[in-house]
Amino acid sequence: MPTPRLTELPDAVLRLIEKASGPIAGVETVNAGRNSAIAARVRTADRTLFVKGLPLDHPWVWTQKREADVGPYVRNIAPELHWHVEEDGWSLLGFEHIDGGHADFTPGSPDLPAVMATMTRLADVPAPDVDLKTMPHRLRTYVDDPADLSWFTGNRLLHSEWNPHNVLMTDRGALFVDWGWASTGAAWIDPALWLLWLIAHGHTPGQAESEAAAHPAWQDAPPAGLDTLARVQHRLWDSIAGESTDDWAKPMQHAAQAWAEHRNAKP
Ligand SMILES: Nc1ncnc2c1ncn2[C@@H]1O[C@H](COP(=O)(O)OP(=O)(O)O)[C@@H](O)[C@H]1O
Ligand SMILES: [Mg+2]
Incomplete structure (x- = not known):
């Protein structure tokens, strides 16, 4: 809430x-x-x-x-x-204080390459010596088989909350705010979670995956891991949309459904 x-x-x-x-x-x-x-x-x-x-x-x-x-x-x-x-x-x-607007995640937005440039810098940050939540732990209630969680294991620092309100566009590029839910996991998870927000802002799942593919870790993303994440996100956003009045909850629920269907990973 x-x-x-x-x-x-x-x-x-x-x-x-x-x-x-x-x-x-x-x-x-x-x-x-x-x-x-x-x-x-x-x-x-x-x-x-x-x-x-x-x-x-x-x-x-x-x-x-x-x-x-x-x-x-x-x-x-x-x-x-x-x-x-x-x-x-x-x-x-x-x-x-940063003077900057929120990122525009609609198709063709000039903010998208800038966001990816900052996300690429995040991919180079060494795993921090900080007690962080792990992605397998955060997603544990949305899998049928706990073994599926192993796809998400990793030691990369992930932002994980890609609401465009958490991305400020400045003359030094895109800056990410709101690190309270920073987590560790496989490096490809951040671009994969970002692409859901792109779909919610008008991208087709295919277009959104093409944007995410500019991330250095995307080429290592195991297709079965992406399928599993798509299924998990579909369940997670169904559950959020069931109880949330946030104006992004329904668009994200539809986006997660569209990505899961695109990956043929229905719940
Ligand atoms: N350093 C900053 N400078 C200017 N505005 C900011 C800064 N950090 C956050 N904001 C703005 O404040 C909003 C709320 O901050 P955020 O850290 O995202 O908190 P919340 O947990 O409430 O979402 C952001 O969506 C952004 O618009
Ligand atoms: Mg925020």
Whole structure:
């Protein structure tokens, strides 16, 4: 379930931001995104920050720490993390603010090669020495046979959440935000999860696979592993769409169905 976004920052949060970055000159809350109770553009005397946060008793507060842990590994492909504080009931992350729009994932979009260029840089990031969820674990409830999970095993750092709201287009290329669900697994999983979002934005499954094929790990993707992932994603998005009101849930459910049919991997 999405976390309701606060439109006013609580005093405790304002105080923590001032302690980390100095007096606040202005705050605007950000609407995009899904999980954070707080997402705001914060101006101080000398810089603009993006601050996201969750209450310390929120069930997903671990994603904040995960994002802080992954930050040093993704310096060149994500906004810089300035600080992480856990105090006074809040977990807050203070990032460099990026002036950039969300990526356009429709067919022919000039953002697609830029996104792939950054994804290719991510493929070169060495496996981080951080406690991350693994893709086999995350997908375990969607397979018939636990042996199928072995397709997803690997030690690559994966972003895994390819909602275009998590991709900001800037004059230094595409930057990826929202690393709270970063995971480890086989390197081809990121382009495969990305292609579902391309289908949801108007690509045919064949076109979306052609875009994904520009990823260096795609040539190693075992066809049976892709078939299994397609089946698993179909089940996963059926389940999400059954309970979610997010406006991307239904398009993603249809996209996952279309990819599974394309790969002949119906549930
Ligand atoms: N460093 C940043 N600079 C500017 N805007 C950002 C930055 N990081 C995230 N955003 C914007 O804030 C939204 C929410 O942030 P995100 O990290 O995706 O949190 P959530 O977990 O709530 O989805 C993003 O969709 C993006 O539009
Ligand atoms: Mg997000």
